[in-house]
Amino acid sequence: MGVSGAGKSTIGDTLAKVLNCSFLDADAFHPLSNKEKMSQGIPLSDEDRIPWLETLRGVLKDKLDNGKTVILGCSSLQKHYREILRSADADYVHGSYASRVQFVLLDAKADVLAARLEKRAAEGKHFMPATLLQSQLESLHIDEGEGIFKVDATLSPLIITRRIIRHWRFFLWYSENQIQATNNPNSILFSFVNLQLEVNNSKSAMADQTNGVTLNENQRIRKEETLYDVLHRSVSMILPDASSTESAPLLQRIKISVSENGPRLGEASRNTGQTLLRWTRRGSPLRALLVISIGSVAFLALTGLLIFMLIFLVATVNAIIVSLLISLAAAGGFLFFSLACVTAIYIGAMSIAAFVISIATISAIFAAMIAAGWVGFFWAIWLGTRKSVGFAKQSLSKTGSVLSAYSSAQHARID
Numbered sequence: 001m002g003v004s005g006a007g008k009s010t011i012g013d014t015l016a017k018v019l020n021c022s023f024l025d026a027d028a029f030h031p032l033s034n035k036e037k038m039s040q041g042i043p044l045s046d047e048d049r050i051p052w053l054e055t056l057r058g059v060l061k062d063k064l065d066n067g068k069t070v071i072l073g074c075s076s077l078q079k080h081y082r083e084i085l086r087s088a089d090a091d092y093v094h095g096s097y098a099s100r101v102q103f104v105l106l107d108a109k110a111d112v113l114a115a116r117l118e119k120r121a122a123e124g125k126h127f128m129p130a131t132l133l134q135s136q137l138e139s140l141h142i143d144e145g146e147g148i149f150k151v152d153a154t155l156s157p158l159i160i161t162r163r164i165i166r167h168w169r170f171f172l173w174y175s176e177n178q179i180q181a182t183n184n185p186n187s188i189l190f191s192f193v194n195l196q197l198e199v200n201n202s203k204s205a206m207a208d209q210t211n212g213v214t215l216n217e218n219q220r221i222r223k224e225e226t227l228y229d230v231l232h233r234s235v236s237m238i239l240p241d242a243s244s245t246e247s248a249p250l251l252q253r254i255k256i257s258v259s260e261n262g263p264r265l266g267e268a269s270r271n272t273g274q275t276l277l278r279w280t281r282r283g284s285p286l287r288a289l290l291v292i293s294i295g296s297v298a299f300l301a302l303t304g305l306l307i308f309m310l311i312f313l314v315a316t317v318n319a320i321i322v323s324l325l326i327s328l329a330a331a332g333g334f335l336f337f338s339l340a341c342v343t344a345i346y347i348g349a350m351s352i353a354a355f356v357i358s359i360a361t362i363s364a365i366f367a368a369m370i371a372a373g374w375v376g377f378f379w380a381i382w383l384g385t386r387k388s389v390g391f392a393k394q395s396l397s398k399t400g401s402v403l404s405a406y407s408s409a410q411h412a413r414i415d
C-alpha cells in the first residue's frame, strides 16, 4: 500500500517473483471512469473507490479460499478501505486487524514521490498525473493499532523486498502443515498462511520449527517473539547479506536494526518470561527449583553488576567533576597571571609612549621658540638698518636744503 509513486507495482512484482506467487496491480481493476477521472487530475471519491475495493476483495477471497499466495499492489489509503480488503479473509473480525490479508506501507517523502511521478509522466508511461500526489498524501491515514509495517520506499527494491520478507518471517500467522523444505539446501520455503516466504538462513528457519510453539492445522497461533528472535534479527539486520551484492552502509543497517528492534524488546522480554514460566510449570518440581536457583543467581549477579556499574558511574562522574574544577582553577590562575602581564606591558608601553611624546613636544616647542627668536633678531636688525639708512638719507637732504637756503640768504645780504 501507499500513495501513487510509492513503488507498489515495482516492489509487489519483485516480491511476487521472490515468493513465487502471483502479483495483482489494483490499477488493472479500476473501471474506465475512475482512470479517466484520475487522468483529468480529479481525485477519486469514496463512491469511486468502494466498488473497486469490493472487486479486489472478491479477487483476494478467491485466492485465499483456494490456498493461493497473492501480492496485491493497492493504494489502500484509508482504514475503511483496508477493512474491506481484510474482510477477504472469511474469518476476519472487523476491527481486529488479525487477518490473513496483511499490509506493508511503502513510505517516502513527498519530494521523492513527486520526482518519480514527474519522471514517469514525462515518459508518458502512466495515466496518473503528478498533480494528484497532494490529494493522495492528504488522504493517506493509518492507525497505530493496525500494526502496519512501514518500509522506507527510497531504499533499493531488493533491500525493500528483503526487509518485507524478514518482517513477515516473524510476524505472520502460520500453520505447521504448510511448512515444507524445498530442494534448495540453502533455503526453506515457508508458507505463512498462504504466503510463501523464501528465507535465506536455513538455520534460523529450522529453529522456528522447533521453537516450542505447538502448531495445529486447524488452529491459528500468533507466533510470540522472544528475546532470542529480536536479538537474532537485530544481528542479522546488521550483518551484510552474503547472498546479495546490494547492502546498505553499516551505520544505516545499525540505525534501521535499532529502530525496528528496539521497540520490540519490551514485549519480547515479557514473552520470554512467559515462555520460561510455561516451561517451568510443565516440568517437575526439580525443574522449578533449577529455574529458581538459576534465576536467583542471575538476579543477584545482575543486581551486583548494577550496583558496581552505579558506583563506577558515580566515581567516574566525580573524577570528571574534580578534574574539571582543578582545570578551571589552573586555568583561572593562568588567566590572572596572563592578564597581569598584559596589563604591566600595556602600562609600560603607555608610559614610554607618553615620555616620548612629551619629550618630542617640548623639543618641538623649544625648537620653534629658538627658531622664532633668531628670525626676530635678524628681522629687527634688518628693519633697524633699513630705517636708519632712510633716516640718514632724509637728514642729509634736509641739511643740504637748509645749507643752500642759508647760502642764498647770505648772498642776498652781501648784494
Ligand SMILES: Nc1ncnc2c1ncn2[C@@H]1O[C@H](COP(=O)(O)OP(=O)(O)OP(=O)(O)O)[C@@H](O)[C@H]1O
Binding pocket: 002, 003, 004, 005, 006, 007, 008, 009, 010, 011, 027, 073, 075, 116, 117, 120, 128, 153, 154, 155, 156, 157, 160
Ligand atoms: N525503490 C525504488 N527506488 C527507485 N525508484 C523506484 C523505487 N520504487 C519505484 N520506483 C520508481 O518509481 C516510479 C513509480 O513506481 P511504481 O509504478 O512502482 O509506483 P506505484 O506505487 O505502483 O505507483 P501508482 O500507484 O501510481 O501506480 C517508477 O518509475 C519506478 O521505477
Ligand SMILES: O=C(O)[C@H](O)[C@@H](O)[C@H](O)[C@H](O)CO
Binding pocket: 003, 004, 005, 026, 027, 030, 044, 049, 074, 075, 076, 077, 128, 136
Ligand atoms: O486510491 C486511489 O486514489 C487510486 O488507487 C490511486 O492510488 C491510483 O490508482 C494509482 O495511484 C494510480 O497509479
